Amino acid sequence: MSQAFLPTREEAFVRLKDFVPRAGSAYAKSRNFDYGPTERKNVSVLSPYLRHRLIGEDEVVRAVLSKHRISAADKFVQEICWRTYWKGWLEQRPTVWSEYLSELSREKEKAEKYRDSAARYTAAVTGETGITAFDAWSKELVETGYIHNHARMWFASIWIFTLRLPWTLGADFFYRHLLDGDPASNTLSWRWVAGLHTRGKHYVARADNIRHYTDGRFDPSGELNEAPDPLDGPDNPPAVRLRPPMSVPPGEPVVLLVNEDDLTPERWPVNSEQVNGVMLLPADDSYPGLSEQVRAFRSQAIADAAGRAERFFSCPVVRLATAQPNEAVALCRAHSIEKLVTAHVAVGPARNTYDALVAGLAGSGIGAVEVRRDWDSAFWPHARAGFFKVKERMPETLERLGLM
Numbered sequence: 001m002s003q004a005f006l007p008t009r010e011e012a013f014v015r016l017k018d019f020v021p022r023a024g025s026a027y028a029k030s031r032n033f034d035y036g037p038t039e040r041k042n043v044s045v046l047s048p049y050l051r052h053r054l055i056g057e058d059e060v061v062r063a064v065l066s067k068h069r070i071s072a073a074d075k076f077v078q079e080i081c082w083r084t085y086w087k088g089w090l091e092q093r094p095t096v097w098s099e100y101l102s103e104l105s106r107e108k109e110k111a112e113k114y115r116d117s118a119a120r121y122t123a124a125v126t127g128e129t130g131i132t133a134f135d136a137w138s139k140e141l142v143e144t145g146y147i148h149n150h151a152r153m154w155f156a157s158i159w160i161f162t163l164r165l166p167w168t169l170g171a172d173f174f175y176r177h178l179l180d181g182d183p184a185s186n187t188l189s190w191r192w193v194a195g196l197h198t199r200g201k202h203y204v205a206r207a208d209n210i211r212h213y214t215d216g217r218f219d220p221s222g223e224l225n226e227a228p229d230p231l232d233g234p235d236n237p238p239a240v241r242l243r244p245p246m247s248v249p250p251g252e253p254v255v256l257l258v259n260e261d262d263l264t265p266e267r268w269p270v271n272s273e274q275v276n277g278v279m280l281l282p283a284d285d286s287y288p289g290l291s292e293q294v295r296a297f298r299s300q301a302i303a304d305a306a307g308r309a310e311r312f313f314s315c316p317v318v319r320l321a322t323a324q325p326n327e328a329v330a331l332c333r334a335h336s337i338e339k340l341v342t343a344h345v346a347v348g349p350a351r352n353t354y355d356a357l358v359a360g361l362a363g364s365g366i367g368a369v370e371v372r373r374d375w376d377s378a379f380w381p382h383a384r385a386g387f388f389k390v391k392e393r394m395p396e397t398l399e400r401l402g403l404m
Contacts, residue, residue, distance in 0.1 A: 004144065005048050005179055007301035009264065009308065012049035016063055019044040023064040024072035031075060032213050034148040037140050043148065044076070047180035050083060052301050053262040053343075057084060058375050061403050070395060070404060077398070078391060079149075081379065083185050085390045087346055088376070088383030090184040092239040094347045100187050104168040111169065124163055125173055133210055133218035134158050145179035145293040150213055156193040157205035161228035167194045176289045179297050182261075183348030195230025198386060202230035239384045245372040248274065254339040254369070255332050256309075257357075260284060260298050261350050262343035262373075263305035266312040269371050276335045278309045278317045279328055281357075286349040323353045325360030332366050344372045374401060 005011075022041065030042035049055045057080050064073050090096060111117045122128075125142075127135035137155050141147050147155070152174070159170040171190040175181040188197055195202030207221040248254060248270050255277040258265050265278060283298035302319070310317040316335075320327050332340060340361070345354040358368045378397050382389045398404045 005045075005146070005297060007048070007052075007054070007297045008304040009049075009054045012046065012055035015044065015046055015049070016055065016060060019046070020063050020067050023076045024068035027073070028075040031079075032150045034151045034214050034217075036214075036217060037144055037146075040148075045146070047083075048146070048297065050080070051180040051182050051185075052260055052298070053264055054301060054304070056264065056267060056373070056375065058373075058401060058403060061398065065398075065403060070398070077394065081390055081394055082387065084375065084379045085383045085387050086184040086188045087182070088380030088390075090188060090347045091380060092242060092384060093237050094240070094351075095237050096191075097183055097187065097347050100168060100171065103166075104172055107166040107168050110166075117165075120163060121165060121169060124159060124165060124170075129163060131158060131162070131220055131223050133214070133220050134163075136218070141174070141177050142291070145177060145291070145297070152189070153193060153203050154205040154210055156190050157203050158224060160194050160231065161202075161204065162223070162225045167191070167196075167231065172289075175287065177291045177294065179294060181294070182346070184346065196233045197236070199235070200230055202228070204228060242380055243370075245377055246369050248339070248341055248369055248371065250274075252339055253335065253337050254341045255279060255328075255335065255337050256313075257281065257328065257340050257342040257368075258302075258305055258309070259342065259345060259350050259354060260302060261346050263301055265305065265309050265343070268341070268343050269374070270341055272313060275313045275315060276337055277315055277331050278306075278313055279331060280306050280309070280317070280319045281323050281353070282320060284323075284349045284353050286353055323357050325357050325364070328357065329361065329364045329366060332364075338366055339369055340366055341369045341371060344370055344376060 027042065033042055035042065046055065046060060050057060050060070061077055061080055064076060070077065111121050125138060127138035129135055134155060137147050137151050156170055159165050160167050167190050171187050175186050178186065191197040193203040204226060205224055206226050207219060207224055211219040252274060253276045254270065254274050256265050256270065256275055257279050259281045260283055280302050283295060283302060306317055306319055318327070318331060328340060332338070342354065345351050361368060378401055379390060382393050395404065
C-alpha cells in the first residue's frame with residue numbers, strides 16, 4: 001500500500017488542515033495542473049478519505065468556508081459536490097450499475113476471445129501503448145492507487161477514443177486500483193467522458209491541453225484522436241424515487257452495523273446512549289480483482305473505525321469475520337436488542353452484501369434501520385438530471401445545513 005495515504009481519520013484532518021489555506025483562489029487557478037505524483041499541493045488529495053467517510057463532506061466544507069468566502073472557494077466546494085451528485089444520481093438510477101456489470105462481463109469475454117483486443121488491453125493496463133503520457137498515468141495508478149482528476153479525464157478519453165477500448169474495461173481498471181474508487185463517481189465519470197451520461201457531450205483529450213496542464217511534462221502531439229464522435233448507447237433510465245430516510249426509535253437500545261462506505265459511526269444520526277454494541281463488516285470482496293493496495297487501505301480504515309468506535313461508545317465492538325448474519329444475530333440477542341442500525345449503504349457491491357445480510361435476518365426478530373446523513377438528504381433530491389441543478393442549489397443547501 002502506498003504510504004502516502006495513511007487510512008485513518010486523524011490523517012484526513014492532517015491533510016485538511018494543510019490544504020485549507022490553499023482552498024480558495026489558489027485552488028481555482030491551479031487545480032487542473034498535474035505536476036506529477038510527488039507534487040500535489042495544488043489539490044486536496046482527500047478523496048480516499050471522503051470515499052469511505054473517514055471525514056465528512058460537511059466537515060471539509062465547514063473548514064474551508066471558515067477561512068474563505070464561498071466566492072473564493074466555489075471551485076473546491078463544487079468538486080466536493082460533484083462526488084455527492086454522482087452518488088445521488090446513481091441512487092436514483094441503480095440499474096445503471098447493474099447494466100455496467102453486465103456489459104463489463106461481456107467485454108471481458110470478448111477481450112479473452114480476440115487476440116488483438118487482448119493485446120491492446122494488456123498494453124493499456126501495463127503502460128506499454130507508446131503514448132508516453134497515458135503510459136505514465138497507467139503505471140502511476142497501479143503503483144500509487146491515485147492519479148490527478150484531470151489526468152483521469154485525459155486517460156479515459158484516450159482509452160475510449162484513441163485506443164478504442166471498451167469504456168467498461170477502463171472503468172473496471174480504475175475501480176480495482178483507485179483508493180478513492182466508488183461505484184458512482186467512477187462509473188458515471190467514465191460514462192460522462194464517453195458521452196453516455198449527458199448524451200452527445202463527450203470529453204476529448206487534446207495534446208495542447210495536456211502539454212499546458214502538465215507544465216510541459218507531456219506532449220502527445222499527433223498521437224491522439226482529437227475529433228472523435230461520442231459513443232452511442234441507450235437513453236438513461238428514468239429516475240426512481242429516493243428511499244425515505246429512516247430514524248432510530250428514541251430510547252430503544254440498538255447495535256450499529258458499520259461497513260466501508262461510512263466509517264465514522266460516531267457521527268451517525270443516532271443517540272450514542274442507545275448504542276449497546278458495534279459491529280464492523282469486513283472489507284467487501286465481492287468485486288473481483290481489487291488491488292492489494294485497495295484491499296489494505298479499506299481493511300486498515302475499518303480497523304481505525306473500530307478503535308474510534310470502542311473509545312466513543314464504550315461498548316462491545318466486534319469486527320465480523322464475514323458478512324453472514326449469524327454473528328450479527330448472536331450479538332443482538334446477547335444484548336436483547338431487536339434493532340440493527342447502519343448508515344445508508346450506497347448502490348454497488350456493498351449494497352448487495354448488505355441486502356443479503358438483511359435478508360438473512362428474516363425470522364430472527366431483528367429489524368434493520370438505515371439512517372441517512374443530512375448532507376445526502378439535502379443534496380440528493382437535486383441530482384436527478386445534470387450537475388447544474390446541484391450547483392444552482394449549492395449556496396442555499398449549504399446555508400440550510402449550517403455551513404454558510
